[in-house]
Amino acid sequence: MSNIVDVPVGPQHPALKEPLNITCYVDGEQVVGAKLRIGYNHRGIEKAGEYQTFIQNLYIAERICGICGIVHAFDLAQATEHIIGKEIPRRADYLRTIGLELNRIHSHLLWLGVAAHEIGFDTLFMYVWRDREVVMDVIEDFTGNRVTYALVTIGGVRRDLPQEKAEKMLRVMDALEETVKKYKEMCLNEKTIRMRCDGVGVLRKEDAIALCAVGPTIRASGVPFDIRADDPHAAYDEIPFKVVTYDTCDVTARILVRIDETLESINIVREAIKKMPSGPIRARLPRAVPVGEGVGRTEAPRGEVIHYVRSNGTDRPFRWKVRAPTLANLLSIPVMLTSKGDYVVYIADVPITFASIDPCLSCTDRAVKFVDVSSGKSWVWTFSQIKRMYWKDKPCWRERP
């Protein structure tokens, strides 16, 4: 069989994601370097934003991504409010916080399910998604849709949370806490999961900092970098919560960070409902935004989201810049995939390492290009072929060193 194979169409799957290409440089069976190519999902939102009003942009921002949609809408609203320079009602802050945290819960559960499906554990996937449905119900009840919230608007929020809905939400949170604890137990004790995740995809603390990783990825490397704590937005300044970090820096750490964060989020939602002041939920702000610029930052489920907005005094932004968290984390992938000293990356570790940053562009095009550093030859493999290759080079009865 020849070594050179063309890039496959890639599994068209419940592909929750945008595609991406990785080039790995290998020496024998070790990966010694990696490079990325993204952009198959580029739509041109930033340009469109300059032709639409701020209000319209809120909704397109929400659709940059359906998984952490509210984060983008919130962030755009926040940056715009900074330009206008008016405070918004406190109750709106709390309602936004609830929205953001519900979003985090659903996103982390979703990831857990997808990761389970990834390793062929469909039953766990089914269970997690079944239990996630209750969160979706709460969200639907609160915002009017399961996925796109349309909750945040410039100057506040569009919907209030009446007493009875809040009580229902609290009940759901209590039940969910039990479930999530059960999953944590399961992930800690399930041998196959540990076998495939411990010591894999290590991102050392220094590297995580140098490459500006964000979210659970950097926190799993022991850095307590969490926008909610460092740069409190919404009502995070009044709600105590723990910034979860683990310091084993590997895939297991990333799983545990996400699960613990889910538990933390459940607490935040409870706390926010308890502390929420009464009052108006939005301030009427002018539709035309004064000249100026603003930067909004938010901690999305996958890490820091930043929006930069410039206004020239009309009702449309002059420039609107978005940076989603996955882009920030992608840069760490080549490092996780590079053998260095004692740390050896096998080709078979590539897929799971990649999935561990919770990339929103993972699987549609999961081909990896390899370049042999000694001969300069290059070829393309799918993730599956990698696994086969791995087997060939390592006789099965020998344990991995």
Next chain:
Amino acid sequence: MEGEAVIQELIDVLRTLLFPGFLFFVILGLFFEWIDRKFYAKLQNRVGPLYTGPWGLLQPLADFVKLMAKEDIVPEGAIKPIFSSVPVFALALSLFAALFLPVCGPQGIVSFPGDVIVLAVVLTLLVILVFLGGLSPASRYPEVGAERSVLQLLGYEIPLVASILGATAMTVGLGGSLSIEGIVNAQRDWWSILGFQALGFAIFLLAAQAELERVPFDIPEAETEIVAGWTTEYSGKKLALLRLARDVELAFLCGLGATLFLGGPWPGPLVPGLGGAIVSTIIFVIKSIVVLLLLTVIRAAMSRLRIDQMVNFAWKYLVPLSIFQLLLAVVVAPLMIHLLTL
């Protein structure tokens, strides 16, 4: 005399074609797929097929008929003769294997001393077919799937054969012959699984799961990794036949498990004596379903292993264990029986 022979011949042909031969096993295969899907769904808190026939009972049939009627594409560059014949051979082979099973009496339709060995060979041939089926379309995913199935075969082949031989050894130890009939009759009042064969049964279940390429050994078909593995390029009729072959194989392996370890058509230790053909068939099917349900639980409660982990696991645990239990069956058990009967 002459007439009787003709009638006998006719009955044999009917037995082969209808009951308990081909038609019976095709229906049983479809039925087992339904049970498998339903129970799998149940374990996942779902309902599974529901609207096709009562409780979705006809779902596998609908799938089959639909695929038969669909356009059948032969991909460019495929080695056509092999690509097209693999599904037919796969179905023929699994049906052939099924003829050995003692469905309505202690004897299968085909039965001769040493038929157990033939069965083991047929099981291996089926995997070779997978290999050919995967290589012929000259496409990458199937290729990988095909290679994986052979790698996997290396892992579970020995345990599978060893567990079959273990069950056989009992009969040999008791003075029987190397045949299915002997094995079945040896379990007249005492099922193998209740004796020294419990371990053998467990090994058989795992190996059967691997032979059927189901979780945790669905590596050759790993959907998230290589689309649909070696079947990726098959469509229409050929896919229908392949799936049917899989179903028959499933029914066959469950039946084999029931035969070797659960006493086949014998009603059980407490109720001596063999019922009529119908009663035997019912008992046989029920026992097979028990095996099937166990296989389904395994499928639901495990994650897929990586190919290296699978082979590793097979060689480190399955192979030694299966040899150990074979020794147990060949040496220790007859000894004990000998001592007891002394």
Next chain:
Amino acid sequence: MPIFREVLRTAPKKRATLLYPFEKRDVPLDYRGRIEINYDLCVGCGLCVKECPSQALELVTLPDGKKKPRYYVARCTFCAQCVESCPRNAIKSTQIYELATYNRKAEVVEPCGTSR
């Protein structure tokens, strides 16, 4: 193997499935479904058209010279911004969410009340 326990525990449980077309869950009263325009209340100010993020509303001039919004359902993002923008409360969100169609171009609500 904690999952083994979980699987066996799940087996006797009642299904979590909702038999959808035959059983339906209640949709929240304030669900953001397809919108409904009350053309009697509408004064044709065009605010909704201006703020619709997906150009699902378009101002058309009726034969009598009045301006009213036309609604393209297949473009709508169901954000209910128009409900909020309308100064006359002429637009409402409904609970209708089962919106499948064979021809998206036919899913247009004309101001005179007929559908094209």
Next chain:
Amino acid sequence: MTLEEELVSKLKERFGDRILEAKVQRARRIFVTVDRSAYKDVIRFLRNDVGVTHVSTISGVDAIDHFEVIPHLSYKGIVVSVRAIVPKDKPEIDTITDVIPGALFYEKEVHEMFGIDIKGHPDLTHLELPDDWPEGLYPLRKDVKLEELFRRITKERD
């Protein structure tokens, strides 16, 4: 003196006139405008002497009469936006990837969207745009109109 003001005065002290403007917009938001020549020195100073390690993103802006390149740095929860002015007739700027490696993708993005040359950048290929993107078409420049992009990229709209 708040942390924000302290940072601004530190910068002013160190760079004097080369800081064109520095203001604290609100809590945890600082905007600093620098001359293009001082851009890299400011970043290096922030990295080595102040201890800023994280760059959140780099925004490019086409401000009609000039371009702006604005890295948003993060320091103890404060966002420091350093604005470098880039004239239109010579659109180029130094890379900062050797100071903060995390800026790699963001500089690529600025390059492909605005056509600003990043001097010293290790790999100026496309980040988001497809490989067959028309040469010299920089979608976020103000003189590139949306209608033109539609015409050149996708077909007519209905």
Next chain:
Amino acid sequence: MGLVDWARLRSPWVLHFNTGACNGCDIEVVAALTPRYDVERFGIRLVGSPRHADILIVTGPVTKQVEKRLKRVYEQMPEPKFVMAVGNCCASSGAFRNCYNVYPGLDNVIPVDVYVMGCPPKPEAIINGVVKLLEKLKKLKGGAS
């Protein structure tokens, strides 16, 4: 109704293709498979290979880069095949109308049989769309035979 038509209506296998969606519709399509909605009730199975599929579910506005691959997948599917556009950005580019890199609707690239409108549609609505598609199929057959 013949046996074949009966089978066809009861065994729709689907292939899911993301053409640049915001993931909102994708998670709803996946959610339709999970215990709460469990579309396996209808005999629906999610398959990975275009060769096995009867229905292509497309989500998202069709971006320029994805066009070629989408066409290829469509061509690989055996007849009879159907296309279902899920979400309004797939039907008409929805919120992305002003984005330069997307087509204004899936029907500019491949023929579409049924549109499920929503942004995103609830999983129930997606099931409803499938039911509608099956109805169309039934009628088609009725007219032909």
